[in-house]
Amino acid sequence: MAPPAAMEAQEAASRNAFANDVSAASHISRVTVVGSGNWGSVAAKLIASNTLKLASFHDEVRMWVFEETLPSGEKLTDVINRTNENVKYLPGIKLGKNVIADPDLDNAVRDANMLVFVTPHQFMEGICKRLVGKIKEGVEAISLIKGMEVKMEGPCMISNLISELLGINCCVLMGANIANEIAVEKFSEATVGYKANREIAEKWVQLFSTPYFMVTPVQDVEGVELCGTLKNVVALAAGFVDGLEMGNNTKAAIMRIGLREMRAFSKLLFSSVKDSTFFESCGVADVITTCLGGRNRKVAEAFAKNGGKRSFDELEAEMLQGQKLQGVSTAREVYEVLSHRGWLELFPLFATVHEICIGRLPPSAIVEYSEHKPNFALVEGSAQYY
Numbered sequence: 001m002a003p004p005a006a007m008e009a010q011e012a013a014s015r016n017a018f019a020n021d022v023s024a025a026s027h028i029s030r031v032t033v034v035g036s037g038n039w040g041s042v043a044a045k046l047i048a049s050n051t052l053k054l055a056s057f058h059d060e061v062r063m064w065v066f067e068e069t070l071p072s073g074e075k076l077t078d079v080i081n082r083t084n085e086n087v088k089y090l091p092g093i094k095l096g097k098n099v100i101a102d103p104d105l106d107n108a109v110r111d112a113n114m115l116v117f118v119t120p121h122q123f124m125e126g127i128c129k130r131l132v133g134k135i136k137e138g139v140e141a142i143s144l145i146k147g148m149e150v151k152m153e154g155p156c157m158i159s160n161l162i163s164e165l166l167g168i169n170c171c172v173l174m175g176a177n178i179a180n181e182i183a184v185e186k187f188s189e190a191t192v193g194y195k196a197n198r199e200i201a202e203k204w205v206q207l208f209s210t211p212y213f214m215v216t217p218v219q220d221v222e223g224v225e226l227c228g229t230l231k232n233v234v235a236l237a238a239g240f241v242d243g244l245e246m247g248n249n250t251k252a253a254i255m256r257i258g259l260r261e262m263r264a265f266s267k268l269l270f271s272s273v274k275d276s277t278f279f280e281s282c283g284v285a286d287v288i289t290t291c292l293g294g295r296n297r298k299v300a301e302a303f304a305k306n307g308g309k310r311s312f313d314e315l316e317a318e319m320l321q322g323q324k325l326q327g328v329s330t331a332r333e334v335y336e337v338l339s340h341r342g343w344l345e346l347f348p349l350f351a352t353v354h355e356i357c358i359g360r361l362p363p364s365a366i367v368e369y370s371e372h373k374p375n376f377a378l379v380e381g382s383a384q385y386y
């Protein structure tokens with residue numbers, strides 16, 4: 001038998017080891033992805049590949065699913081958990097066995113220290129209200145959502161909505177990120193926007209980065225989020241140009257003018273927005289990819305081809321099978337801000353996109369507007385904004 005002093009030392013060592021384990025466990029972050037659409041599923045796959053490798057994260061990634069019944073009669077959640085595939089929104093791609101689909105929102109977020117929000121933006125206010133009082137203290141959040149809300153007080157970015165309703169810090173991740181391409185591991189870049197805490201931004205970068213997904217942090221949360229939000233309006237304009245078969249030069253002109261309006265609008269709303277942000281993946285790169293291969297572009301092309309006679313709602317339901325467009329409602333929200341603030345003439349492209357979407361103007365107006373020289377004179381005259 002060991003002498004009493006040695007036994008005491010052994011006991012103390014094992015007590016310390018236990019305490020270290022407990023303390024290490026309390027520093028291990030649990031991640032929940034709130035949303036399970038096309039991008040939500042890819043985000044879960046990216047994260048799940050990293051939580052298996054990184055000791056500071058719990059292996060399991062919860063993914064909240066807005067439950068639905070598939071034509072087979074099965075629940076989507078059950079099928080995801082059985083097959084490890086989101087057969088409706090990302091068919092053919094294995095998410096990783098450590099992704100657990102959960103239709104119960106409260107249960108999905110209960111133990112999480114890190115929340116990834118990735119639903120269509122129109123559902124976020126309701127989701128946040130349901131989450132009040134349901135999340136752990138000290139939770140960190142990130143929004144991958146490209147969109148905004150317009151309140152009586154003015155525009156409200158989704159990260160701000162999350163921060164205000166849930167009382168938590170919220171970063172954003174935006175970029176040239178067509179989900180289906182990242183799902184098959186084609187190289188892409190993304191931008192994490194953060195307000196002040198670089199350490200937290202680095203943690204999100206670590207959670208998302210893979211050899212085929214390169215993520216860069218930028219201290220400009222509003223600029224990054226507005227890029228991701230506004231590019232969807234430019235994508236609709238590009239789709240109209242495609243539908244009217246106007247060619248590459250016209251489309252490039254639309255992309256350039258759109259990017260300029262994105263920067264001007266962002267800087268008018270938040271003077272802190274940096275020019276350099278528009279050269280990150282969330283800026284020019286997202287404008288390019290979204291105007292070439294995004295869903296907003298695709299549906300807007302069909303809308304123009306039909307001469308505006310079939311509504312966006314009808315085309316969205318038929319062409320996207322449950323996936324959601326963000327551009328049409330964002331164009332309306334941007335228009336509300338422009339008319340409320342008397343800025344309509346400063347943003348002819350944004351204003352025209354909305355008027356085309358609601359049928360007030362024909363799709364061809366997307367280029368005709370440039371003949372209204374007064375608009376352009378005003379735009380050019382507003383050098384401080386451009």
Ligand SMILES: NC(=O)c1ccc[n+]([C@@H]2O[C@H](COP(=O)([O-])OP(=O)(O)OC[C@H]3O[C@@H](n4cnc5c(N)ncnc54)[C@H](O)[C@@H]3O)[C@@H](O)[C@H]2O)c1
Binds near residue numbers: 036038118
């Ligand atoms: N898909 C992409 O390539 C991509 C890339 C980058 C960013 N984003 C952004 O990510 C966000 C989410 O898009 P997505 O592509 O993951 O979704 P999606 O458009 O593929 O799918 C729609 C989702 O909304 C859910 N839904 C339907 N009704 C709902 C309700 N009432 N409440 C809550 N959820 C409901 C559906 O279950 C589904 O998960 C959007 O802001 C989008 O702009 C998408």
Ligand SMILES: O=P(O)(O)OC[C@H](O)CO
Binds near residue numbers: 175177235286293294
């Ligand atoms: O398919 P869209 O038009 O929603 O765009 C997808 C991504 O936002 C592109 O980065």
